[in-house]
Amino acid sequence: MTATTTTTTDTALTVQNLDVYYGESRILRDIEMDIPQGSIVAVMGRNGVGKTTLIKTIMGLLKPRSGVIHLGGENITDWTPDLRARTGLGYVPQGREIFPKLTVLENLQIGLEARTDGLTDIPEGLIYELFPVLAEMKHRAGGNLSGGQQQQLAIARALVGKPDILILDEPTEGIQPSIILDIEKVLLHLKDEGNLTIILVEQYFAFARQIADYFYLMERGTIALHGSAKELSDDSIKQYLTF
Numbered sequence: 001m002t003a004t005t006t007t008t009t010d011t012a013l014t015v016q017n018l019d020v021y022y023g024e025s026r027i028l029r030d031i032e033m034d035i036p037q038g039s040i041v042a043v044m045g046r047n048g049v050g051k052t053t054l055i056k057t058i059m060g061l062l063k064p065r066s067g068v069i070h071l072g073g074e075n076i077t078d079w080t081p082d083l084r085a086r087t088g089l090g091y092v093p094q095g096r097e098i099f100p101k102l103t104v105l106e107n108l109q110i111g112l113e114a115r116t117d118g119l120t121d122i123p124e125g126l127i128y129e130l131f132p133v134l135a136e137m138k139h140r141a142g143g144n145l146s147g148g149q150q151q152q153l154a155i156a157r158a159l160v161g162k163p164d165i166l167i168l169d170e171p172t173e174g175i176q177p178s179i180i181l182d183i184e185k186v187l188l189h190l191k192d193e194g195n196l197t198i199i200l201v202e203q204y205f206a207f208a209r210q211i212a213d214y215f216y217l218m219e220r221g222t223i224a225l226h227g228s229a230k231e232l233s234d235d236s237i238k239q240y241l242t243f
Helices: 051-058 081-086 104-114 124-130 132-136 147-160 177-193 205-211 234-238
Strands: 011-022 025-036 040-044 066-071 089-092 165-169 197-201 214-219 222-228
Touching (some): 011 051, 025 197, 025 214, 025 222, 040 051, 040 177, 040 205, 051 165, 081 089, 081 104, 089 147, 104 147, 124 147, 124 177, 132 147, 147 165, 177 197, 177 205, 205 234
Parallel strands (some): 040 197, 040 214, 089 165, 165 197
Antiparallel strands (some): 011 025, 011 066, 214 222
């Protein structure tokens, strides 16, 4: 299959001919992606194939040697990470990276910095409806939450910024099954409720298979296979996940 490289009104994010190096080591090779608006797209592959490097490049945390990234049809390749955040990219990094000494409420308030509509209060109706446990623990230090609760907090903090695209890097890593189910329900609800696009970097096949509309499978820094959830069989996906 060949990835589409044109930018259209129903395309949330496009990556064209992306090459990324660490020093002189080429990590990503000719990456092409076309992320449909309002979809859940899973980026999968074995450890070390470049998934997190790809996400960090999309977020502006790494600079590509060559290639172009379009957000909603606009070239953002040279934009800073904070400008990308204010223009609609929400990011939940691997490891969550909440502020452990700040309360849940204070962590959520940091998410407001990405908004451009001037809102200064957390949209509690949305956030606490999606994550009731955060309402119960809003005055508790983030570092005192369980790993699963911290993951919910990290997702909620990104949502406070009202992103058009939510990027999640390994959201199920180290999380108990009950909270994985909660996160699955939240992501499906968000997709069903509006035009939020979700890019999911994930190793857990069952989780990705349950919610993703489209898959990109990576191998050795390239896109080895991509297609819709209906087009790709379980076996075709799993061959890029197992050793």
